[in-house]
Amino acid sequence: MCKDCDQYDLHYAPGGGVSRRHVLDRLAMGGLAALLSALPDAARAMENDVDTLRIGYLPITDATPLLLAHAKGYFEEEGLKVAKPELIRGWAPLIEGFAAGRFNVVHLLKPTALWLRYGGHVPVKVVAWAHTNGSALVVQGDGGVKSFADLAGKQLAVPFWYSTHNIVLQYALRKSGLTPVIKPQDATLGPKEVNLQILQPPDMPPALAARKIDGYIVAEPFNALGELNASARVLRFTGDIWKNHPCCVVSILQPLIEKRPEWTQKVVNAIVRAEVYASQNKEEVAKLLSRDGLGYLPAPAKVVTRAITGYAQEPAYKDIIRHADWGNGRIDFQPWPYPSATRLIVQQLKDTKIEGDRVFLDKLDPDFVTKDLVDYAFVKQALARYPDWRRDRSVASGDPFSRQEIIAL
Numbered sequence: 001m002c003k004d005c006d007q008y009d010l011h012y013a014p015g016g017g018v019s020r021r022h023v024l025d026r027l028a029m030g031g032l033a034a035l036l037s038a039l040p041d042a043a044r045a046m047e048n049d050v051d052t053l054r055i056g057y058l059p060i061t062d063a064t065p066l067l068l069a070h071a072k073g074y075f076e077e078e079g080l081k082v083a084k085p086e087l088i089r090g091w092a093p094l095i096e097g098f099a100a101g102r103f104n105v106v107h108l109l110k111p112t113a114l115w116l117r118y119g120g121h122v123p124v125k126v127v128a129w130a131h132t133n134g135s136a137l138v139v140q141g142d143g144g145v146k147s148f149a150d151l152a153g154k155q156l157a158v159p160f161w162y163s164t165h166n167i168v169l170q171y172a173l174r175k176s177g178l179t180p181v182i183k184p185q186d187a188t189l190g191p192k193e194v195n196l197q198i199l200q201p202p203d204m205p206p207a208l209a210a211r212k213i214d215g216y217i218v219a220e221p222f223n224a225l226g227e228l229n230a231s232a233r234v235l236r237f238t239g240d241i242w243k244n245h246p247c248c249v250v251s252i253l254q255p256l257i258e259k260r261p262e263w264t265q266k267v268v269n270a271i272v273r274a275e276v277y278a279s280q281n282k283e284e285v286a287k288l289l290s291r292d293g294l295g296y297l298p299a300p301a302k303v304v305t306r307a308i309t310g311y312a313q314e315p316a317y318k319d320i321i322r323h324a325d326w327g328n329g330r331i332d333f334q335p336w337p338y339p340s341a342t343r344l345i346v347q348q349l350k351d352t353k354i355e356g357d358r359v360f361l362d363k364l365d366p367d368f369v370t371k372d373l374v375d376y377a378f379v380k381q382a383l384a385r386y387p388d389w390r391r392d393r394s395v396a397s398g399d400p401f402s403r404q405e406i407i408a409l
Contacts, residue, residue, distance in 0.1 A: 053267060055085040056094050056103035059297050060201060060219040061307055061331055062248035063107050065130050065274040067289055067296040072277065074270035080263070085296065090200040091160050098124075104256055105267060107248040111162040111345055114373055119360045123254035126337055127268050128379040130248040131275075132394040133239025134331035135165055136223040137172075138232040139215035140208065145235060148176035148409070153189050154214035157199040157207065161354040164247045165217040166196070167345065168238045168407075170352050175409045180353050196353070205230040219247060220307035220331060221299045228303055236320060237311070243326045243406040244394040246341050257375065265378050272335045272382035272389065279333040279392040282308045307331070323408070332394040335379055336401060339370045344405045346370075 053075055057063035067085055069075055075082040086103070088094040091112065098106045099122050107130045108116070116122040137156075139145040145154070151173065158166045170180045173194055181193045189195055199207060204216040209230040216226075217238070226232030239245060250271055257264045278285045286308040287293050292301040299307075311330035312321055346366040354361075380401075383389050396403035 051081055051263075053080050053082040053105060054103050055083070056088050056097050056106045057085050057296075058091065058094060058107070058201065058219075059087055059089070059299075060248075061134055061221055061289075061297070061304070062130050062219050063296075064278050064285065064289065064308075064331075065128075065250070065271045065333065065335070066105065066107060068278055068285060069270040069274035071288060071294055071296070072274065074273050075267070078266035078270050080266050080270070087296070087298075089202055098251070098253070101253075104252065106251055108251045109160055109163045109165075110246050110249045110342075111164060111167065111349060112160060113249055113251050114345065114349070114364075114369065115162040117373055118364060118369070119357070124251050125254045125257055126249045126374045127252055127257070127264065128250040128271055128275075128335040128382075129246045129337050130250050130271075130333075130335075132244040132246060132332045132334060133237065133328055134247055135168075135217065135219045135238040136330075137169060137215060137217040137235045137238070138208070138223050138226045139235050140211070141231040141233040143214060145215065148172050148178065148235070151176075151194050151215070152178055152192055153194070155185060155195050155197065155212075157197055157204055157213050157216040157218075159201050159204075159218050160198060161356070162349075164242075164245055164345070165219075165238065166354070167348045167352050168241050168245070169196075169217045171348065171407065172236070172241055172409050174351075182353055182355055205232065208232055221297065221303050224303045224307035224310070225299055228306065234317065234320060236322075237317075237330065239328050239330070239332075240321050240323050240326070241407060241409060243323070244328050244332065245407075246337070246345075249337065250335075261378075265381060268378040269382045269385060272379065272386050275333040275335045276386050276388045276392075280388070282329075326406075327393055329393060332392055334389055334392040334394050336383060336389070336395070337374045337376065337379065338396075338401075338403050338405075339374070340403055340405050342370045342374060343367065344407070 055066050057066055070085055094106060097103050113124050113126050116124045173180050179193050181195055183195050201218045201222050204218055204222055205226040207213045208226055283305060286305040287301045289296045290301040290304040291298050297304055308331055312324055343366040346364055346369050349361055390400050
């Protein structure tokens with residue numbers, strides 16, 4: 001089995017199938033309205049202790065800016081009162097806590113933020129990107145899968161239907177002549193079908209090690225953890241398919257932003273400062289966040305370091321990185337939320353298989369979402385304060401605030 005996986009308090013039970021706890025299925029399959037009806041009104045929740053910054057995060061490198069800003073004291077230097085970030089082990093409880101006001105700043109999968117705002121009427125706003133790239137598709141090391149075409153008939157796990165992972169994976173499968181499907185795990189698959197299921201990120205490496213799934217696509221450090229401790233092999237990095245894509249984004253509820261704009265600006269200032277530092281000091285940051293450092297992430301330093309720094313220089317990746325000329329890293333850190341990426345997410349979601357009620361997607365106008373989902377004012381002011389953000393390799397050349405999306409298998 002996967003060494004170090006027990007550090008994540010996993011919910012996977014060998015021999016008992018794959019657990020789907022924390023109401024993740026109910027959320028993903030359209031139970032959002034029922035869940036939210038039991039929560040306090042978001043606007044009222046904001047009345048409780050709004051002065052204290054309360055961060056919720058999953059134990060993934062996507063949360064790096066939030067965790068680093070706390071570790072370095074950047075929030076306090078902005079004059080903010082901040083509680084210790086709270087580690088949450090699944091997307092559903094993080095979403096629930098955020099919508100209920102338990103957390104007032106979180107990182108969310110960008111498509112999840114979109115789903116919450118337009119599918120669940122949760123007034124979430126994206127105030128910055130947390131990172132770019134930072135995910136991969138890994139498969140059984142000895143399973144014979146050498147390309148996407150070899151995934152026919154396989155069982156793959158994604159962390160959430162509304163995720164960049166699901167979008168990129170299904171794009172790659174379609175481009176490879178395969179059909180993504182969502183069926184029971186014991187269902188018979190067609191010769192060109194690939195079955196998808198949801199697993200929480202910590203459940204993925206042990207499920208792969210137990211051969212309950214053939215592969216998974218997820219954020220780091222679970223790909224590095226799978227490589228080092230669960231006999232997994234990286235098939236492709238997501239940033240090598242969609243150049244410098246967003247994954248997790250910094251999110252705050254709109255009522256709080258409107259009530260406390262100065263507070264919001266200070267929060268974003270600290271996060272942007274942390275992203276600049278993370279971009280320029282990746283190895284140091286990896287060790288600091290690991291369980292061998294300050295323990296924000298349960299993985300050891302060697303795993304987190306590989307997850308943050310191991311890319312084109314690694315001999316093992318020489319044949320799997322198809323677009324080395326893109327010049328991106330395994331994960332990069334820049335906070336500007338490119339409007340073009342939001343537009344592409346909306347367009348791609350319309351062609352992506354998702355369980356549950358998705359009628360709202362058919363009505364979404366990409367240009368409207370680009371303007372409505374993201375608040376650009378706070379991050380732009382913070383970027384002016386920390387101009388070194390432009391030095392990150394994922395920032396577009398020329399006009400740093402505009403780019404053309406590149407997605408290619």
